[in-house]
Amino acid sequence: TAGITQAPTSQILAAGRSMTLRCTQDMRHNAMYWYRQDLGLGLRLIHYSNTAGTTGKGEVPDGYSVSRANTDDFPLTLASAVPSQTSVYFCASSQDGLYGYTFGSGTRLTVV
């Protein structure tokens, strides 16, 4: 089934450790996004990429980094996790950002 695959589904991470959340899409969408979703706050953009080889900062980029080596993959890295990064993380993609976004199933991350 075409779409976006995120891994892992959930993770408990010790504070100070690093982690990479994986995101892969097979729709050949140019634009990809990472959001975090916290209760009562809605979706907040962490980083985005309009096309392979380019990335940009969103609303809440601190503590996160991304790369976009090819069209399909858009990993999100936490260099040194802190408890405030406990959240549900969604990867999304869109064709040129002009149409609706397709979301992955999310990664539930708990930093302890």
Add this chain to the structure above:
Amino acid sequence: GQNIDQPTEMTATEGAIVQINCTYQTSGFNGLFWYQQHAGEAPTFLSYNVLDGLEEKGRFSSFLSRSKGYSYLLLKELQMKDSASYLCAVRDSNYQLIWGAGTKLIIKP
């Protein structure tokens, strides 16, 4: 700053009609989206409005007034499976989506 306002929670009865409102103040406007999100799942696309007026899609309709910075999502013939959160999002002048916090809709038998 940019802001999207939606009611936090609404309750409706199975078979009835419910209207979920969304007001927005953003830097530019390039379309408004409604998404449905069931608990523990990813958001899924429902509707898109870029011009004023009503867009109808089956039991769901979405309305937009750009001059008022206002939209609503209308759900008819409510079913228990419609229990979910409904997210309003506006695409701003930079073509980034600004999201509301979502409205949790509870359907009662």
